[in-house]
Each structure stands twice: as C-alpha cells, then as structure tokens.
Amino acid sequence: MLxxxxxxxxxxxxxxxxxxxxxxxxxxxxxxxxxxxVVVELDSGNSxxxxxxxxxxxxxxxxxxxxxxxxxxxxxxxxxxxxxEKFAKDPKDNKKLTPPETNALIRALKLGAGSGTKVILIGxxxxxxxxxxxxxxxxxxxxxxxxxxxxxxxxxxxxxxAEPEPAPPAPAKGAKPAKPGSKPAPQQxxx
Numbered sequence: 480m481l482x483x484x485x486x487x488x489x490x491x492x493x494x495x496x497x498x499x500x501x502x503x504x505x506x507x508x509x510x511x512x513x514x515x516x517v518v519v520e521l522d523s524g525n526s527x528x529x530x531x532x533x534x535x536x537x538x539x540x541x542x543x544x545x546x547x548x549x550x551x552x553x554x555x556x557x558x559x560x561x562x563x564e565k566f567a568k569d570p571k572d573n574k575k576l577t578p579p580e581t582n583a584l585i586r587a588l589k590l591g592a593g594s595g596t597k598v599i600l601i602g603x604x605x606x607x608x609x610x611x612x613x614x615x616x617x618x619x620x621x622x623x624x625x626x627x628x629x630x631x632x633x634x635x636x637x638x639x640x641a642e643p644e645p646a647p648p649a650p651a652k653g654a655k656p657a658k659p660g661s662k663p664a665p666q667q668x669x670x
Contacts, residue, residue, distance in 0.1 A: 504583040505565060505576060509550055510605050513567075514627060516544075517552040519590060519597040527596040527613045528553060534620055535566075544620075547627045548603075554581060561585060600626060 509515050520528050534540050535551065544551075551566040563576035563584055576584065588599060593612060600609040600623050609626045611618060 503577075503580050504587045505552070505563075505580050506584060506587055506601060506605065509601075509603075511603050513548050513550045514603055514608075515550050515552055515601045516623065517554070517584070517588060517597075517599045517601065519554045519585070519588065519599070521556065521596060522594050523556070525596045525613070527598070527618055528555070531598070531618065531620075540620055543624055547624060549627075552576075552584065554585060598623075602630060 506515055518528050518531060535544060545568045550568075550572075552563060553566075554561055554563045560578060561581045563581035564574070565576060566573050588597075588607075590597060595612045595614055598611045598613060598618060599607055602608045608630070609623060
C-alpha cells in the first residue's frame with residue numbers, strides 16, 4: 480500500500496506541472512473569439528517575421544486582418560530560450576508571454592523538427608488551418624485571408640453582417656404609435 484501511495488505521489492509530482500502548463504496555453508483564450516496567426520522563428524537570421532510585421536502595418540492589410548478577427552503571436556528562440564508575444568486589435572490585449580505560456584503555445588502547435596520560420600493559421604475552433612515553412616514556401620497574407628474566407632464560420636459571420644435587421648411592422652391606420660420597448664397591441668382578426 481505504501482509503495483502504491485509513493486508511486487501515485489511521484490506520478491502526480493511529475494505530471495502536475497505538465498497538465499497545469501496546458502491550462503496556460505494562450506491559444507485557449509482565443510477559442511471561439513479570434514483566429515490566431517502564429518509565427519515561430521526557428522532561425523534567428525530569417526527575415527520572415529520582420530517582413531510580416533511590416534506588411535501588417537500597411538492600412539489595407541491591417542484592416543483585412545482585423546475584419547477576420549485575427550490575432551498575431553510571435554515566438555523567437557534566443558539565447559535565453561523561447562520568447563513569445565501577442566499582438567491584438569486592442570492594444571490593451573497586447574502582451575509579452577511568460578516562459579510557461581510560450582512553452583505551452585509551442586507544445587500546442589506540435590511543431591516538428593526543422594528550420595526556417597513556421598507561419599501557422601489556427602481557426603476559432605483551435606485547429607490548424609494552414610501551415611507554411613518559409614523558406615522553402617513563400618509568405619503571402621492573401622493566401623491566409625483566402626483560407627479564412629472559405630471557412631464555414633467566416634461565411635456565417637459575413638452573412639450575419641450583411642443581413643439587415645427586420646423592420647418593425649407599420650402601425651395600422653388610426654392606431655397610436657407604440658412606445659419603444661412596449662409590447663405591440665394585439666391585432667383584431669377578420670372573420
């Protein structure tokens with residue numbers, strides 16, 4: 480009995496921090512709200528991240544990015560380990576990720592070995608929708624926007640935005656206009 484208890488305690492001591500780290504995954508905060516675009520710079524000499532940040536500063540691309548409810552995450556590997564940041568539409572949501580948050584983000588992406596820069600689009604459902612490795616792939620944000628526009632949820636959002644609200648029915652002749660927030664008067668039936 481003592482051995483089982485010690486085994487269980489040891490198991491909990493080692494797996495507890497791993498399970499807790501998944502709870503701090505910053506992508507979980509965006510589920511159902513935003514579409515993260517994550518850039519993981521595996522090579523420090525690659526200029527993809529710098530180029531992408533310049534593109535996102537252009538007004539037309541920035542507007543397209545915001546219309547599609549996207550947020551931007553960066554992960555760079557430096558001399559002290561992985562460093563992550565989040566950039567959102569609202570500047571108060573921008574933040575530097577803590578090392579545990581950055582590590583949880585990397586684990587959630589399930590990146591394989593490689594070099595270059597990985598650019599990953601994640602849907603509102605939390606699944607990877609598009610992944611590019613630059614080089615050898617090229618980076619075109621229009622391709623990412625196109626992928627989002629083809630998603631079922633994006634189509635629903637576009638339809639909801641384009642659909643006008645129904646107008647209230649016009650009052651009958653001789654009837655008093657209804658006060659805002661009041662229930663409409665019952666209509667008389669013709670026999």
